[in-house]
Amino acid sequence: MFNNKILYPKEGYEITGICFRVQKEIGRFGRERQYCDLLEEFFKELSIPYLREFEIKNFVSDSPKGNRVDFLVYNKIIIEVKAKNFVTKEDYIQLQRYLKAANLELGLLINFRSVHLKPYRVLNSEFYSGHSNLNSEHSDR
Numbered sequence: 001m002f003n004n005k006i007l008y009p010k011e012g013y014e015i016t017g018i019c020f021r022v023q024k025e026i027g028r029f030g031r032e033r034q035y036c037d038l039l040e041e042f043f044k045e046l047s048i049p050y051l052r053e054f055e056i057k058n059f060v061s062d063s064p065k066g067n068r069v070d071f072l073v074y075n076k077i078i079i080e081v082k083a084k085n086f087v088t089k090e091d092y093i094q095l096q097r098y099l100k101a102a103n104l105e106l107g108l109l110i111n112f113r114s115v116h117l118k119p120y121r122v123l124n125s126e127f128y129s130g131h132s133n134l135n136s137e138h139s140d141r
Contacts, residue, residue, distance in 0.1 A: 007106045007123070011074050016119050018042045019110050023117050032083040035112045036070055039081070049074055056102045067101045078107040087111045092122060099124035 006012070022038045036052065043050045056067040071079040080095050087109060095107045105127050109120040 007121075008074070008077060011077060012106075012108070012121065014046075014048070015073060015077065015079065015108060018046070018048075019112075019119055020117060023112050026112070028113055028115065030083060030112065032081055032112075035081050035083060039071065039079075043071075043073070056098060067098055069098050069102075072102075076104060076106070078102065078104060080107060080109050082109065082111040083113050084111065085113060087120065092120070095122045096125065100126055 018039065021042060022035055026034055026038060040050070040052055042048075051072045052070070054069050054072045056069065069078045070081045073079055078095065078098050080091070080098070082091060091109060095109050099105070099107050099122065103124075105124050107122045107124075109122055110117070
């Protein structure tokens with residue numbers, strides 16, 4: 001049966017708070033690179049362990065080449081940053097692919113262009129079989 005427990009609540013809360021700070025400082029119409037640069041500054045300032053533009057092959061040797069994530073935070077959460085009008089199914093599928101390749105459970109899909117910032121918590125469906133791939137931690141967004 002599905003466990004209603006939220007994965008990494010402390011870390012997720014901390015990352016989400018940083019994302020709100022980033023959007024407040026840059027606004028909704030920055031470029032993806034600007035958001036990533038400021039996220040990185042905050043991660044450094046708060047001593048949060050992260051890797052930026054990290055190729056999963058360096059983390060999991062048998063992973064296919066070319067899967068590069070925006071951030072790997074706490075060595076367990078993938079963050080994908082977007083700056084577009086809306087998140088697409090392809091963005092979700094991309095993050096799912098990264099999670100599977102890295103054998104990690106949780107990814108955050110963050111679109112800074114949204115009027116109301118709401119990071120999507122995306123689960124690796126291989127850890128939670130029997131549930132819709134579009135479940136995002138029981139709509140914990």
